[in-house]
Amino acid sequence: MTSPAGRADREAVIRVRGLENRFGPHVVHQNLDLDVWRGEVLGIVGGSGTGKSVLLRSIVGLKRPSAGTIHVLGTDVVNGPEKERLAVEKRWGVAFQDGALFSSLTVLENVMAPMREHLQLSTGLMQTLAGLKISLVGLPVTSCGKLPSELSGGMRKRAALARALALDPEIVFLDEPTAGLDPIGAAAYDELIRELQRSLGLTVFMVTHDLDSLYAICDRIAVLSDKRVLVEGPIETMTAVNDPWVQEYFTGPRARAAQAKG
Numbered sequence: 383m384t385s386p387a388g389r390a391d392r393e394a395v396i397r398v399r400g401l402e403n404r405f406g407p408h409v410v411h412q413n414l415d416l417d418v419w420r421g422e423v424l425g426i427v428g429g430s431g432t433g434k435s436v437l438l439r440s441i442v443g444l445k446r447p448s449a450g451t452i453h454v455l456g457t458d459v460v461n462g463p464e465k466e467r468l469a470v471e472k473r474w475g476v477a478f479q480d481g482a483l484f485s486s487l488t489v490l491e492n493v494m495a496p497m498r499e500h501l502q503l504s505t506g507l508m509q510t511l512a513g514l515k516i517s518l519v520g521l522p523v524t525s526c527g528k529l530p531s532e533l534s535g536g537m538r539k540r541a542a543l544a545r546a547l548a549l550d551p552e553i554v555f556l557d558e559p560t561a562g563l564d565p566i567g568a569a570a571y572d573e574l575i576r577e578l579q580r581s582l583g584l585t586v587f588m589v590t591h592d593l594d595s596l597y598a599i600c601d602r603i604a605v606l607s608d609k610r611v612l613v614e615g616p617i618e619t620m621t622a623v624n625d626p627w628v629q630e631y632f633t634g635p636r637a638r639a640a641q642a643k644g
């Protein structure tokens with residue numbers, strides 16, 4: 383199967399141009415360009431502190447860039463009108479590394495939270511829809527009434543994913559989705575992402591260090607280095623990249639083991 387990234391009719395659902403992010407004098411991104419194609423799973427990798435999370439946060443509007451443009455689903459999310467930005471925000475979901483669930487709300491209430499904010503539906507209907515999302519991510523129905531603190535780390539990640547799917551998004555952003563999971567849990571989570579991506583036609587933007595995930599589910603990789611996207615392409619092309627970090631990352635023993643598995 384040809385991935386969306388390789389097709390001529392591909393559509394950029396995210397288009398980043400000339401992005402600059404700085405914290406005081408510290409420049410994290412400069413002249414960063416990136417396209418994310420509809421229907422792909424894109425893995426964002428790079429050394430620690432290269433700005434993977436800041437990139438994700440800029441795209442979803444949690445960090446205002448100091449320069450550059452970001453279009454998501456055709457909307458200018460940096461400088462466009464507030465009304466358009468709010469409308470496009472409903473078309474994506476985000477699952478953060480630690481889940482970032484509301485600790486005082488049950489899993490069901492957490493998944494209902496974006497519905498309450500954006501949809502005018504009866505409580506009963508929202509409960510039904512939230513229950514469907516919770517089963518979609520493979521959580522038992524008994525988890526609906528539990529608080530996040532009563533779940534395992536892996537279950538919390540699934541609950542965060544259910545909340546990210548609450549509004550039937552076109553794009554899902556995942557920050558380190560498998561961090562902290564044991565290898566079996568991580569593989570099951572990868573499989574879930576791939577399955578959901580296929581069945582729901584999602585585009586997935588995933589920040590990860592997990593080589594197993596990269597080999598198992600990513601159509602394309604973008605490597606952040608030197609404040610920009612150093613290189614992007616299918617994982618098979620990474621070993622030919624003439625860069626010490628990329629070489630070490632993609633040809634080291636861990637990469638070879640992940641490749642064998644993937």
Ligand SMILES: Nc1ncnc2c1ncn2[C@@H]1O[C@H](COP(=O)(O)OP(=O)(O)OP(=O)(O)O)[C@@H](O)[C@H]1O
Nearest residue numbers: 405408410428429430431432433434435436437589
């Ligand atoms: N709120 C903030 N205030 C100041 N500096 C920040 C802030 N958030 C991030 N940074 C800095 O921006 C840089 C990029 O951070 P970011 O979290 O995006 O890195 P990363 O590539 O995701 O790293 P890791 O792989 O370690 O998670 C780091 O040097 C970090 O210290």
